[in-house]
Amino acid sequence: MTTIIDLFDRQVIGWSLSTSLHTKQTIIPAWKMAVSKRKINRGLIFHSDRGIQYASKAFRTFIKSNLLVTQSMSRKGNCWDNSVAESFFKTLKIELVYDEDFKTIEQAKTAIFEYIEIWYNRKRLHSFLGYKTPYEVELEFYQFKNVA
Numbered sequence: 001m002t003t004i005i006d007l008f009d010r011q012v013i014g015w016s017l018s019t020s021l022h023t024k025q026t027i028i029p030a031w032k033m034a035v036s037k038r039k040i041n042r043g044l045i046f047h048s049d050r051g052i053q054y055a056s057k058a059f060r061t062f063i064k065s066n067l068l069v070t071q072s073m074s075r076k077g078n079c080w081d082n083s084v085a086e087s088f089f090k091t092l093k094i095e096l097v098y099d100e101d102f103k104t105i106e107q108a109k110t111a112i113f114e115y116i117e118i119w120y121n122r123k124r125l126h127s128f129l130g131y132k133t134p135y136e137v138e139l140e141f142y143q144f145k146n147v148a
Contacts, residue, residue: 002026002053004034005084010126011134012116013037017109023056040068047072049082
C-alpha cells in the first residue's frame with residue numbers, strides 16, 4: 001500500500017493498493033489522487049522513504065514535471081524521518097487489517113477505502129491535531145483563510 005499524507009492536517013490525500021511495488025501501480029496513482037484533491041499552486045516538498053517506487057526513474061521524472069514540487073527522501077536507515085506514515089500504517093493494521101480476513105484484493109480495497117475516506121480522514125480524532133479530525137482541521141483552515 002502506498003499513501004500520501006498531508007503533514008498539515010494528517011489527512012491521507014492519496015493512496016493506492018497493489019499486489020506489486022511497480023511505480024505505475026503504487027505511487028503514480030496515489031500521486032494523481034492526491035493532486036486531484038489538493039491542487040498544487042505553490043511550492044511543496046514531497047517527502048518519502050527510499051522505497052523502490054519513490055526512487056524509481058519513472059516517478060522522479062513524473063514528479064519533476066511539476067516545477068513547484070521538490071522531492072525529498074530519508075537518509076538510508078533513518079526511519080524516524082517518515083514517522084507520520086509509519087504511525088498511519090500501524091494504526092491501519094491495528095484498527096482494520098488485523099481484524100479482517102480479506103479473500104480478494106477488491107475486498108481489501110473496499111475496506112481500506114472506507115477506513116481512509118470515511119473513518120480516518122473524517123471521524124477519527126488525532127491527538128496531534130488537538131483531538132480533532134483531519135477534515136475538521138482542513139475546514140478550519142479554509143474558514144480562517146476566507147476570514148483573514
